Amino acid sequence: MKLFMEHGKIYVTGLGPGAAEQMTFQAGNVLEKCSVIIGYTVYIDLIREAYPDKVFLSTPMRREAERCRMAFEEAAKGKNVAMVCSGDAGIYGMAGLIYEIGRDYPEVGIEVVPGITAASGGAAVLGAPLMHDFAVISLSDLLTPWETIERRLRAAAEADFVICLYNPSSKKRADYLRRACALILQYRSGKTVCGTVRNIGREGESCRILSLEELMDTPVDMFTTVYIGNSNTMELRGRMVTPRGYRDV
Amino acid sequence: MKLFMEHGKIYVTGLGPGAAEQMTFQAGNVLEKCSVIIGYTVYIDLIREAYPDKVFLSTPMRREAERCRMAFEEAAKGKNVAMVCSGDAGIYGMAGLIYEIGRDYPEVGIEVVPGITAASGGAAVLGAPLMHDFAVISLSDLLTPWETIERRLRAAAEADFVICLYNPSSKKRADYLRRACALILQYRSGKTVCGTVRNIGREGESCRILSLEELMDTPVDMFTTVYIGNSNTMELRGRMVTPRGYRDV
Numbered sequence: 001m002k003l004f005m006e007h008g009k010i011y012v013t014g015l016g017p018g019a020a021e022q023m024t025f026q027a028g029n030v031l032e033k034c035s036v037i038i039g040y041t042v043y044i045d046l047i048r049e050a051y052p053d054k055v056f057l058s059t060p061m062r063r064e065a066e067r068c069r070m071a072f073e074e075a076a077k078g079k080n081v082a083m084v085c086s087g088d089a090g091i092y093g094m095a096g097l098i099y100e101i102g103r104d105y106p107e108v109g110i111e112v113v114p115g116i117t118a119a120s121g122g123a124a125v126l127g128a129p130l131m132h133d134f135a136v137i138s139l140s141d142l143l144t145p146w147e148t149i150e151r152r153l154r155a156a157a158e159a160d161f162v163i164c165l166y167n168p169s170s171k172k173r174a175d176y177l178r179r180a181c182a183l184i185l186q187y188r189s190g191k192t193v194c195g196t197v198r199n200i201g202r203e204g205e206s207c208r209i210l211s212l213e214e215l216m217d218t219p220v221d222m223f224t225t226v227y228i229g230n231s232n233t234m235e236l237r238g239r240m241v242t243p244r245g246y247r248d249v
Numbered sequence: 250m251k252l253f254m255e256h257g258k259i260y261v262t263g264l265g266p267g268a269a270e271q272m273t274f275q276a277g278n279v280l281e282k283c284s285v286i287i288g289y290t291v292y293i294d295l296i297r298e299a300y301p302d303k304v305f306l307s308t309p310m311r312r313e314a315e316r317c318r319m320a321f322e323e324a325a326k327g328k329n330v331a332m333v334c335s336g337d338a339g340i341y342g343m344a345g346l347i348y349e350i351g352r353d354y355p356e357v358g359i360e361v362v363p364g365i366t367a368a369s370g371g372a373a374v375l376g377a378p379l380m381h382d383f384a385v386i387s388l389s390d391l392l393t394p395w396e397t398i399e400r401r402l403r404a405a406a407e408a409d410f411v412i413c414l415y416n417p418s419s420k421k422r423a424d425y426l427r428r429a430c431a432l433i434l435q436y437r438s439g440k441t442v443c444g445t446v447r448n449i450g451r452e453g454e455s456c457r458i459l460s461l462e463e464l465m466d467t468p469v470d471m472f473t474t475v476y477i478g479n480s481n482t483m484e485l486r487g488r489m490v491t492p493r494g495y496r497d498v
Contacts, residue, residue: 014369021275024265024365028274088365090372092493096380099490106486112373114365116273116337120263123339124361131345132393133401135384135410143493144381148409152382155408159401161384237355241348244341244392 008075008108012095014088014115015043018201020050022116030113034082036074038067043086068097072105088117092138092166119164122197122225125207127239129195129227133161139176140167153180157187162233162242165226169219177226181216184228188212193229195240196220209240257324257357261344263337263364264292267450269299271365279362283331285323287316292335317346321354337366341387341415368413371446371474374456376488378444378476382410388425389416402429406436411482411491414475418468426475430465433477437461442478444489445469458489 011030016022031037036055037044044058057074059067071083085093095112102110123130135156139149156163163184168177184192190213197207198221210218212228220226233242260279265271280286285304286293293307306323308316320332334342344361351359372379384405390398405412412433417426433441439462446456447470459467461477469475482491 016273019275021278022273022363024271024273025277026268026270029270088369088372090369090377091379091383093380095373095377096490096493099377099485099488100492102486110486110488112377114271114369114373116363116365117369120337120339120363120366120369123337124344124363128339128344128348128361130340131342133384133386133398134340135382135405137382149382152408152410155404155410156384159404160397161401161404236348237351237359239348239359241345243349244345 008078008080010071010075010081010083010098010108010110011113012083012089012093012098012110013085013113014090014093014117015047015084015086016116016201017087017118017121018199018205022121022201024113024115027113027115030082034080036079036081037084038071038074038081039084040067043084047084064094064097065101068094068101071098072101072108075108076105088115090114091117091119091136118166118200118225121200122227125197125200125205126195126209126227127236127241129229129233129240129242130162130164131242131244132230132232134164135161136164136166138166139173139180140170141173150183153183154187157184160230162230163228165228167222168224168226170222174219177220178216181212185212185216188228188231192231193233193235193240195227196224198224200225209235209238257327257329259320259324259330259332259347259357259359260362261332261338261342261347261359262334262362263339263342263366264296264333264335265365265450266336266367266370267448267454271370271450273362273364276362276364279331283329285328285330286333287320287323287330288333289316292333296333313343313346314350317343317350320347321350321357324357325354336370337364339363340366340368340385367415367449367474370449371476374446374449374454375444375458375476376485376490378478378482378489378491379411379413380491380493381479381481383413384410385413385415387415388422388429389419390422399432402432403436406433409479411479412477414477416471417473417475419471423468426469427465430461434461434465437477437480441480442482442484442489444476445473447473449474458484458487
């Protein structure tokens with residue numbers, strides 16, 4: 001891959017779920033080499049100290065399109081720009097919007113630099129829940145009709161996927177995880193092994209393993225990632241483990 | 250997280266899909282600090298040169314259980330052991346089997362160190378295909394009955410998930426991708442935007458964007474990861490892009 005051979009490129013870069021340690025060397029190289037770093041205020045604040053000589057630009061949450069245009073304007077001036085997101089820029093991150101807005105800036109190059117997404121990072125904390133086919137579903141209905149989310153929850157539950165839920169809750173959506181669990185319970189046992197991880201890779205990281213019935217009555221916040229096991233998922237050594245398939249041990 | 254505070258721990262470590270650059274700093278630290286590195290022969294050969302002072306142990310493919318027991322035996326002697334996999338150790342990797350076999354070695358600690366999985370790494374090459382809910386399905390029926398795989402393909406296709414296929418082909422399963430596409434075509438348009446990525450992050454990395462109809466007649470090998478878009482996925486600037494939701498641009 002040719003990094004930094006041209007000027008005026010946007011590197012849409014995932015920083016991983018939390019700790020700087022969970023960043024890739026590639027993402028570290030991008031931050032080193034770009035003169036401008038753009039992102040959501042909270043993530044920018046996390047890395048600002050490490051790079052005192054960079055230009056940092058940010059916008060608050062929900063101003064994503066504006067943030068993207070900012071990146072293109074800087075890149076159009078000939079600067080290399082790192083557009084940073086937590087997790088993986090390509091999974092519910094900024095990569096898609098950058099490509100969409102990029103229609104207006106055909107002269108600016110775009111490269112996506114992958115990061116550890118919450119599904120991977122949280123799975124490592126819980127044990128090994130994602131060892132078999134899995135579905136990743138966001139419970140946020142900000143950009144998706146709830147009917148679509150419900151249809152996907154039903155399909156994933158019925159076909160015995162391990163399910164990983166992003167954005168399981170917010171102030172306005174306090175009961176969404178409960179609604180999701182109620183749907184899944186139509187297809188899966190209440191004893192299904194589930195897990196939650198909060199603040200992945202950050203200070204105060206915590207996790208919990210519990211049954212689907214218990215999960216239904218558990219309040220979670222927006223910093224939590226939720227895992228619902230498949231019919232073979234078990235608790236082993238205090239961890240959530242999905243066997244890979246036929247027993248071969 | 251307390252790394253290396255005790256002796257005799259196994260770090261099940263994902264190295265990312267290809268290039269060393271796609272490894273996390275955390276994985277790099279684990280390799281530095283462990284005295285024994287165990288893995289599948291091919292991956293071990295990729296990193297052996299970088300760490301001339303380590304003990305390297307490996308077994309050929311399909312000898313996974315044996316490889317795990319080797320790791321526990323070394324850790325039981327008081328050594329820190331890195332059990333390495335490509336991609337993410339927690340996604341179709343070795344984390345699950347390590348926990349399963351760990352039942353016989355309760356005194357040995359286990360920690361999973363996440364890596365960039367092929368789904369993330371390949372998505373970055375193609376553009377931004379995984380910006381919305383997605384299902385990850387392995388087409389390998391080595392450890393899973395084909396009926397289960399088929400049921401999951403149908404469910405994911407019907408509920409309009411983006412679908413990412415691991416292990417889409419092998420010598421014995423040359424027509425599996427064709428069979429999967431035929432199933433998905435019962436629910437999705439033949440014009441659905443799809444993508445393939447081969448040798449993610451490695452020499453000779455290549456990708457292709459094509460329709461579901463075309464994908465059905467495209468031979469792929471075991472080094473390829475396949476993406477089938479949802480009903481909104483489009484080709485933009487020569488890339489595969491799934492919009493995040495309602496247009497907000």
